[in-house]
Each structure stands twice: as C-alpha cells, then as structure tokens.
Amino acid sequence: MNIEYPERVSLAQLPTPLQPLDRITERYSKPYGGPRLWVKRDDLTESAMSGNKLRKLEFIIAEARATGCDTLITCGGEQSNHARATALAAAKAGLHAHLVLRGAATASNNAEVDGNLLVDHLAGASVSIYPLKQYINELPELFASWSAYYEERGHKALAVPTGGSDGLGIWGYIRAAEELMQDCAAAQIAPEHVICATGSGGTQAGLTLGAHLLGANTQITGYAVCDDRAYFVDKVSKDVADWKERYGKNIAPELLRIAVNDQYIGPGYGVADKAVYETIALAAQLEGILLDPVYTGKAFHGLLEEIKLGAYGGCRDIVFVHTGGQFGLFPHRAHFGSVRAMDE
Numbered sequence: 209m210n211i212e213y214p215e216r217v218s219l220a221q222l223p224t225p226l227q228p229l230d231r232i233t234e235r236y237s238k239p240y241g242g243p244r245l246w247v248k249r250d251d252l253t254e255s256a257m258s259g260n261k262l263r264k265l266e267f268i269i270a271e272a273r274a275t276g277c278d279t280l281i282t283c284g285g286e287q288s289n290h291a292r293a294t295a296l297a298a299a300k301a302g303l304h305a306h307l308v309l310r311g312a313a314t315a316s317n318n319a320e321v322d323g324n325l326l327v328d329h330l331a332g333a334s335v336s337i338y339p340l341k342q343y344i345n346e347l348p349e350l351f352a353s354w355s356a357y358y359e360e361r362g363h364k365a366l367a368v369p370t371g372g373s374d375g376l377g378i379w380g381y382i383r384a385a386e387e388l389m390q391d392c393a394a395a396q397i398a399p400e401h402v403i404c405a406t407g408s409g410g411t412q413a414g415l416t417l418g419a420h421l422l423g424a425n426t427q428i429t430g431y432a433v434c435d436d437r438a439y440f441v442d443k444v445s446k447d448v449a450d451w452k453e454r455y456g457k458n459i460a461p462e463l464l465r466i467a468v469n470d471q472y473i474g475p476g477y478g479v480a481d482k483a484v485y486e487t488i489a490l491a492a493q494l495e496g497i498l499l500d501p502v503y504t505g506k507a508f509h510g511l512l513e514e515i516k517l518g519a520y521g522g523c524r525d526i527v528f529v530h531t532g533g534q535f536g537l538f539p540h541r542a543h544f545g546s547v548r549a550m551d552e
C-alpha cells in the first residue's frame with residue numbers, strides 16, 4: 209500500500225541504521241534459545257535533537273507552519289526528552305517553545321538544571337515548572353492559560369500533547385515503520401517482533417498502524433515504562449482513532465494487533481532498580497550503545513528477561529527500536545557507582 213503523508217519538515221538524519229547486536233545475542237539470547245537481536249538506531253536521528261520525538265516533530269512543525277503558529281507549547285517531566293527535542297527543533301525552525309514541566313527544579317536551584325532541562329534552557333525555551341499535583345490536576349488549564357498568554361501578545365501557539373503523541377505525531381512512526389521494513393528487506397531478515405519502550409504511546413501507535421497499513425507480518429510490542437497494559441491499549445487505540453478522524457481514513461482500529469508488556473515498569477516512571485542500571489552498563493560494554501534509565505534501559509531489560517523466560521523461543525530475529533534518551537542518563541549518575549555489568 210502506498211501511504212500518502214502530510215507535509216513534513218526534514219529534521220532527522222534518515223534512514224537511521226539497523227544494526228545487529230551480536231555480542232549481546234551471543235551471551236544473553238542464544239543460551240536461552242532466543243533470536244538474533246537487532247537495534248534500529250533512532251537514538252541517531254540527530255545529535256542534540258536525538259531520539260524518537262524528532263520523527264514526530266517533523267510533522268508537528270510542518271503543521272505549526274501550515275496553521276500560522278509561531279509558538280509550540282508542550283509538556284512533560286522535568287527530564288522530558290520530548291520537551292528537549294521540541295525546544296531545539298523549534299529553535300531551528302524559528303519558532304518559540306514553551307515547556308510546561310512537572311518537577312522540583314527552580315531558577316534559584318541551579319544544581320537541578322541538568323540533562324535535558326539544561327538543554328531546554330540553552331535552546332532558549334520558556335520553561336514553567338509546576339509541582340506534580342498541580343501538573344496532574346490542572347494540565348488542560350495550564351495549556352489554555354499559556355495559549356491565551358501568547359494570543360494576547362499577538363502570537364499563535366500550537367498545543368502539542370505529552371510526547372507529541374496524537375493523530376498528528378504518530379505519522380512520524382508510520383513513516384518509521386515503512387523505513388524499518390526497507391531496512392529489514394536490505395538486511396534480508398523478517399523479524400517476528402519489533403520492540404519499543406512505551407511512555408505516551410505514539411511511537412507504538414505509529415509502528416503498529418504503519419505495520420498494519422503496509423501488511424507487515426511482524427508483531428509490535430510496547431514495553432510500558434509507566435502505566436499498565438489496559439491504559440496503553442486504550443491510548444494507542446485513541447491515537448489511531450484521532451489519526452483516522454483527522455485525515456478521514458478508513459481503517460478499523462480494532463483490527464490492529466496492539467501488544468503491551470507492563471511487567472518491567474519497576475518502582476515507577478523515571479525510577480529504576482539495579483537490574484536496569486546493570487542492563488544499561490552491559491549494553492554500553494558489549495555494544496557501545498547508551499540506553500537510558502527511564503525508557504530504553506527498562507524496555508531492553510524487559511526484553512532480555514522475557515528471552516530468558518523463553519517468551520521469544522522459536523523466533524529468528526527481533527528488532528529493538530532504540531528511541532534515544534541519553535541526556536536522561538546523567539541525572540541518574542549516583543545510581544551507577546556500584547553497578548557492574550558482568551561477573552568478573
């Protein structure tokens with residue numbers, strides 16, 4: 209099927225590489241009868257703007273331009289990769305970014321301005337940080353009041369939801385699904401499964417929808433990093449329904465095979481246990497790739513655990529989508545002191 213995409217601005221370095229993870233496969237998959245592991249390097253979409261959010265922003269920024277917006281308002285955690293990528297992409301596009309974040313950092317508390325948040329400031333974004341409770345209770349009002357603030361001053365703001373995940377943002381991963389199919393054809397593999405970390409659902413929604421539209425015979429599974437399976441099945445369906453409605457598409461969302469594993473969230477969003485830090489260390493030491501403790505480290509750890517349990521026995525190839533997140537590693541520095549990847 210030929211997919212017709214809406215307007216897009218080119219920001220990411222595409223296609224990203226598809227690479228085998230043979231040293232990890234050898235030690236952590238083959239001994240359990242598991243598949244060959246591959247990684248789709250979406251951590252390489254860019255350097256500063258790295259990660260999965262940039263693919264969504266290509267469509268979001270095109271939409272902002274088409275609708276005469278000069279400002280992007282978005283939201284997330286204090287260490288949001290999405291907020292950081294939005295701040296930088298907006299700067300490059302000549303737009304202003306306003307980030308509504310939940311957390312504890314303040315301007316007078318410079319020690320906390322680390323990782324993604326540091327980059328938000330460098331990129332010239334306006335940053336408003338709210339306590340967790342207020343953020344959860346008042347997010348729609350915060351969007352509305354900041355939109356009104358810009359409007360009163362003669363500007364026009366596009367409201368971008370958490371993670372850029374809605375019917376607009378998921379175009380980025382519909383397109384990524386098409387790219388990945390071409391990568392797999394070139395590598396002469398037909399992966400039974402594609403795995404990604406799921407946080408706001410848009411990456412999984414785009415990949416699942418893209419695979420469906422293209423008739424790909426592969427199962428996309430999101431490894432949840434915050435909410436449970438029921439939440440994400442619903443969220444992915446909603447993003448697809450929004451896409452369907454906005455673009456007048458004729459597909460039945462109930463035909464999508466939405467798979468979520470919610471067994472590896474650990475203590476909670478943004479909080480990891482030791483096993484995740486160890487997995488991050490082993491990926492760095494065996495493959496030279498950097499995973500992060502919030503998303504990719506948890507998801508990849510979950511994948512290795514499931515392989516150990518035999519969940520992917522009989523599969524030949526699995527692709528893990530590396531969605532980025534490196535800047536989020538540094539604020540977790542205190543947890544790596546005693547971590548060793550491998551038994552000496």
Ligand SMILES: *Cc1c(COP(=O)(O)O)cnc(C)c1O
Nearest residue numbers: 289371407408409411503531533
């Ligand atoms: C946002 C993010 C995810 C999750 O993607 P969603 O589309 O929000 O589900 C995964 N990995 C990293 C590094 C992210 O920043």
